[in-house]
Amino acid sequence: MIKILTQSTQFKEIKDFFEEIGQISLFTTRFFREAVNPPVEWKELFRQCYIIGNQSLFLVTVTGFIMGLVLTLQVRPTMLEFGAESYMPSMVGISIIREIGPMITALICAGKIGSSMGAELGSMKVTEQIDAMEVSGTNPFKYLVVTRVLACTLMLPLLVIAADTVGLLGSFFIEYTKGAVTPVLFFNKVFMTIEFGDLLPSTIKSFFFGLVIGIVGCYKGYTSKKGTAGVGTAANSAVVVASLMVFLVDLIAVLAADIFYDL
C-alpha cells in the first residue's frame, strides 16, 4: 500500500516537474511574443534597468575585485614554482573574461535580482494587484514581466563587463604589490592573449544568463500561489532554479563556443 503511495507521489513529482517545464516554456514564448509587440513600456524598462544594473553594480564590482585578488593570490605561488610569473596576467585575464566574471555576476544576480523579482511579483500576485491591472486594462505581463526580463537581459552583460574590469584591476593590484609589473605591461599582456573567441562567447552567454534569471524570477513570482507563504517559496525557488539554470546555460554556451571557436 505504502509502495503504491510512494509510487504515486513520485509519479506526481515527475508530472509536476514536466508540467513546470511546460509552463516555463509557455511563459518564455509569451515573453517573446509580448516583447516584440509594441508598445514597449520604456519608462518601466529604464526603471528596471536602473534597479537591476545600477543597484547591483556595487555588489558585482566588489565581488569581482575580490575574485581577482583571490584568484591571483591562489595561483601566483604555483606559477612562481614553474617560473611562469610572466604568464600571470594572461592566465588571470583569460580565467576572468571567459568564465569567472560571467559566472560570478550571474550567480549574484540570480540571488539578488531573481529573489527580488520572485518576491515582488509573488506579493503582487497574492495581493491580487496583477488581477487589478488586468481589470484596469493594463497588460500586466508586458508591464511587469517583459520590462524586468528585458532589463535583466540587457543589464547582465554590462555588469559582467564591469565585473571583468574590476576583477582584472584586483589581479593587477596583487601583481603590482607582489611583483614588479606596470599597468601598461599588465593590460598589454592581458589583451595579448585574449582573442575574440574568449570575449564574444562570454558576452553572448551573459545575455542568456540575464534572460534565464529574468524568466525564472518572473515566472516564479508571477505564478506564485498559496497566499503569503507562496511569496517566500517563490523567492526561494527563483534563486535556486535560476542558479541551476545559469550553470546549465553555461554548459551549453561552452559547448557551443567550442564548436564555433575551436577553444
Added chain:
Amino acid sequence: MEKQTSNTIRLGIFVTIAISLFIAAIYYIGNRQNLFGTSFRITTVFNNINGLQTGNNVRYNGINVGSVEAIFIESDSTVRVNLALQEEMKNFIKSDATATIGSDGLVGNMLVNINPGKGGLLPVENGGEIASFTRIDPNDLLKTLGNTNENIAILSLNLLEITEKLNEGQGTLPMLIRDDQMAKNVQTALLNLNKTSQNVQEMTRQMQTSVESVLGGEGMLGYILKDTTFMYNLAQFTGRLDTQLILKTEPLIINLNQSSEAILAASTELKKVMETMNEGEGTVATMLNDTASAADIKTILHNVEEGTAKFDENMEALKHNFLFRRYFKKQEKARKKAAKNQNKNEKTSQSITYKNNKDIL
C-alpha cells in the same frame, strides 16, 4: 519625477561606461589581429606549420607586426600561410626576408617570425611571397638527442675503463703519473727551460743594445755603416787592389800555364813508357810481366833472408867465443857508463830548477 530622471542619468552613465569598456576590449583584440586600420598582406609556404593557427602573431625582429590571416593546404607537402601585416612595416620587409615558425616561450603559442633580408633589395609588394625556413621538428630533435645520449653512454663506459686502468696502474700513463723521479726530471727540465729563456731574453736584450749602438754609429761597425767616406775609400782601395792583383798574378798564371804544359808533355811520355811496359818490352816490363822471372826473384830474396839469419847465428857464436868475448864485454861496460852519466846530469838540472823557483817565490 526628479528622482526618476536622476536614476535614468545614472543608468546612462553606467551603460555608457560598460559599453565603452566592451568596445575598448574589442578594439584592443581586433587591433592585435589587424582588423582595424590598413594592412598589407604577404604569403609564404611551409612544409610543416607545427600547429600554427589563424590569428597567431607575426613578429618582425621580435616586434608584433601582424597576425596569421589564413592557412590552407596547397599540395600534399606544402601549406600556404597568408599574413596580414601593419601597413608601416611595408618598407622594412624586403623581398629576401624569410619566414620561420617559432613559439612564444617554451609552452607559448606558435607564431611566425619574419627574419629581415640582407638589405639592398626592394620591399616586398602587397600580396607578394617571401621564402620560408621550416624549423627543426621537435621529434627530430629528440631523435638526435637520443642518439647523442647513446654515444655519451658509450663514451662514459670507455672513460670508466680508462680510469680503472689508470687507478690500477696499467700502461705508460699511470707510470708517468706515479713516477716521482719523472716528475722531478720534468720540474728540473722546466727550471732549465726557464733559465734558458731568461738567458735568451738577456742575450736578445744585449743584441738589441748592440744593434742600437751600431745603428747609432758607435764602434767600428757603426762607423762603417754610418761613415759615407769610408765606403768611397773602400771602393777605391778595392779598385787598386784589383789592378795590383792583376799585375802581380799575370806572370804567375803564365808560368803556371807553362808548367802545366810541361807536366802534360811529361805525362804523355810517361803514358808511352807505361804502354811499352804493358806490352812487355824491356827489362822492367819483363820483371813485371814475366811470372818465371818473378819466381826467380822471390827465390833469391828467400835465399838472402836465410843467409842473413845464419849470419846472425854466426855472430852470436862469435860473442861467446873466448877470442872475441873480451871485446864485446868492454863495449857493454862503456855503454852502461854513458847511460849512468846521462841520468846524473838530468837530476842535477832538476834540483837547480827547483832551487830557482823557490828563490823566486
